[in-house]
Amino acid sequence: MLPPDNHVHSEFSWDTGPRASLLRACAHAVDIGLPAVAFTEHLDFTVWDAADRATAQGLKDRHPANQLPIDVDLYAETIWEARERYPQLRVWSGVEAGEPHLFGASVAAHLQAAPVDRVLGSLHSLPVDGRLMGVNRLLHAPGIDVVATMRRYLTEMVAMIEHSDVFQVLAHCDFPRRYWPGGRDEYPEAVFEEEYRAVFRALAGSGRALEVNTTSPLWSVELLRWYREEGGDAVSFGSDGHQPHLVGQRFELAVDVVEQAGFRPGRDRFDFWRR
Known part of the structure; x- marks a missing residue:
């Protein structure tokens, strides 16, 4: 039994391209037997509020500035249509907030105007x-x-957890691994154990879930055990799929990795997995 896919992008994310489709992603989720899917569209800012921490830190812009806002009205209509068309699938609305600790006021304003699940x-x-x-x-x-850049990244992630309580799931903690010089297989995971553990302690202390992202190279069982040893309780699965056929990708393998690390299905099919 596969878990929900809690991290999916559709045509409402700025980086998906013309073949993205929320409705076709739902059809694929039904075909492969997922119980639920969350469309967590990119919420990134190139212009931000004077009250944001980014302003206080003296940040002026983003490079490159390709990010675009979400068309919240059409998005809400399409979510409604998906729920009507696929009643056997639980369809959640959502956002993936980029650097939410730097844009607290901007994120709050967006969510107040357009709440999500x-x-x-x-x-x-x-x-x-x-x-x-x-x-x-x-x-x-x-x-x-x-x-040094990876150490800085993980240190900043601790700050993100400590300075933002808006998110429920920490997405792709291993994001830089995708772009590691020399290839993903050259990524020296063990070198960063201390920094990963600091992230996991902060996340566990906040009571939030850690994502296993199946677009990224799959996490090792050892890495997930570090999370468990630091008090981590909840695991979320996310394909980070930007095209319909990628929804739920590699979930069977991801489930095996998560089980080996000591996590099991939660209270029901829609819950996070728990220790």
């Missing part, structure tokens, strides 16, 4: 000389110390 917290970028820079670019910048 599920909020993910993600760290895609780091401040560099007054600008937010994508980690994928930073890791390939000339002369960059990739190990």
